[in-house]
Amino acid sequence: MIDAAILNRLAARLAAALATPSVTLHRFVVDGAAVGEIAAERAERLREFGDVFVVDGREVRLAPTLVGPEARTAAILEVTRALAQEGALTAWRDERYAVAASLDAPPLFHLERAAARYFGVATYAVHVNGLTTLPDGREAMWIARRSPRKSIDPGLLDNMVGGGIAAGSSVRGTLVKEAREEAGLDEATVSRARPTGTVHIHRLQADGVQRETLFVHDLSLPPQVVPRNEDGEVVAFRLASLEEVAWIAGTTEGPEVATADAAAVMADWLVRRGVTPRDWNDSVAATLRPRE
Numbered sequence: 001m002i003d004a005a006i007l008n009r010l011a012a013r014l015a016a017a018l019a020t021p022s023v024t025l026h027r028f029v030v031d032g033a034a035v036g037e038i039a040a041e042r043a044e045r046l047r048e049f050g051d052v053f054v055v056d057g058r059e060v061r062l063a064p065t066l067v068g069p070e071a072r073t074a075a076i077l078e079v080t081r082a083l084a085q086e087g088a089l090t091a092w093r094d095e096r097y098a099v100a101a102s103l104d105a106p107p108l109f110h111l112e113r114a115a116a117r118y119f120g121v122a123t124y125a126v127h128v129n130g131l132t133t134l135p136d137g138r139e140a141m142w143i144a145r146r147s148p149r150k151s152i153d154p155g156l157l158d159n160m161v162g163g164g165i166a167a168g169s170s171v172r173g174t175l176v177k178e179a180r181e182e183a184g185l186d187e188a189t190v191s192r193a194r195p196t197g198t199v200h201i202h203r204l205q206a207d208g209v210q211r212e213t214l215f216v217h218d219l220s221l222p223p224q225v226v227p228r229n230e231d232g233e234v235v236a237f238r239l240a241s242l243e244e245v246a247w248i249a250g251t252t253e254g255p256e257v258a259t260a261d262a263a264a265v266m267a268d269w270l271v272r273r274g275v276t277p278r279d280w281n282d283s284v285a286a287t288l289r290p291r292e
């Protein structure tokens with residue numbers, strides 16, 4: 001079992017970093033489906049785009065003239081470009097997310113990735129725990145360090161592989177693509193990754209509301225396989241033992257801080273690995289899988 005002091009530290013970090021929003025949010029409704037959550041000040045800014053949005057009480061809707069995915073996408077793209085010019089978004093990604101009632105539902109429109117949190121839409125990502133064995137036989141996890149040039153969480157520690165599911169892609173497609181780009185792993189190696197479930201993030205951030213489902217995978221790698229980044233988004237990889245994983249996930253200051261998403265995935269792995277007591281598992285379950 002992991003030391004209780006380390007686990008208490010990790011639980012405190014998760015509770016603080018992944019706390020669900022405590023402020024009143026506007027529902028973003030498209031074609032009758034609630035697809036997002038928008039902070040009050042952002043809803044007021046959207047009110048100024050009267051040909052695109054209707055703000056009514058605590059609800060933001062699209063103008064009734066915008067019918068169909070193409071018309072909605074084009075109109076919202078112009079709004080997001082204006083918001084980006086104002087500095088209201090993170091760095092423009094030129095990558096689109098499909099906005100729909102659920103992951104497998106037909107898209108209601110497509111949205112620039114940088115604006116996903118502004119509108120609080122549901123997003124989806126794939127994360128991979130890269131697992132191997134140390135020379136002394138202990139189990140270890142590959143930890144990545146994000147590039148300092150990343151627009152979100154620059155320089156922080158992360159899971160070996162992690163990436164958002166873009167419009168038109170799938171969990172499997174994203175897994176293969178991100179594993180190749182971020183860790184240099186071929187499809188044959190990635191095919192051994194085992195899906196282990198999901199972790200859900202619902203929290204208020206400086207750029208809006210993050211509502212993300214992480215599809216978690218475990219991938220066991222032989223000791224001679226060392227991840228190698230190919231897209232410039234990761235600057236280094238290192239190995240961490242069970243205890244070090246728990247310590248990293250609970251760290252809140254200094255160079256050993258991991259992203260909140262990665263910390264949640266690491267905690268989920270520790271629970272599944274059976275190295276945390278049952279009462280601790282119960283206490284963090286609601287944090288890792290909050291009800292919307």
